[in-house]
Amino acid sequence: MIDLASDALLLVGAFFYFAGTVGLVRFPDVYTRLHALAKADNLGLGCVLAGLALQAESLAAALKLLLIWPLVLAASAAVSYAIAHRAEALGVAPWRREEK
Amino acid sequence: MTVRAFASRAAGFALLWWVLSEGRLDGWLLGGVGVAAATWASLRLAPPGARGVRAAPLLRFLGFFIWNSLRGGVQVACMALRPRPDLVPALLELELALPPGAARVLMLNTLGLMPGTLGVDLDHARLRLHVLDARLPVAAEARALEAHIARLFGAAP
Structure with missing residues (x-):
């Protein structure tokens, strides 16, 4: 039962990593790509860590895995702001859809 | 104490x-x-006694944050995997009512994980954010986040 839940979480996590990477490739500019990476990958990481924590050998090891999530979350939120801020300061104009 | x-x-x-x-x-x-x-x-x-963060609003904020980062991830995954990406990006400006310091920094950083928004610039109280789809009610969601953070810091109503 626990193995099943763990596998499901790992697969869902892999799916979000995949979607985030697809977004990175397909989205048109730096700002939209940051959206894809920050949001999808953090969700993917959360699922992968939860899946691994279910398989951990001790409570402390499981908590250690789960501790990674908020740390990466904080880093990735700050980094995506930093990149967006710098891009704007350099005058990178956001992509806009052409009017039809 | x-x-x-x-x-x-x-x-x-x-x-x-x-x-x-x-x-x-x-x-x-x-x-x-x-x-x-x-x-x-x-x-x-961080000497004790300074106005800290209280437990009940913190739990509510965490619930709000986790639920919305889930929504944000699902939403952006759908947008990325759609056969024809349908994005309407735009820059928005909001006037923040949060006190300077930790509250505003938290707002700016969490915006990047909420559905459809990304903080770009903060000049005093004027926040600029990039949104993925201007047709979604992103401003209202940013306001909801702001209200949660205000309660977290005991700053506003």
């Missing part, structure tokens, strides 16, 4: 060490030194 702050912080750092060492007992000599140093630094850098 100081004794309570000392005890709770030392307990928190000890718990952190227990987690980091995965429950092993042979590292506690070094761990004890680390816990003492961390507690001292924490009391020195």
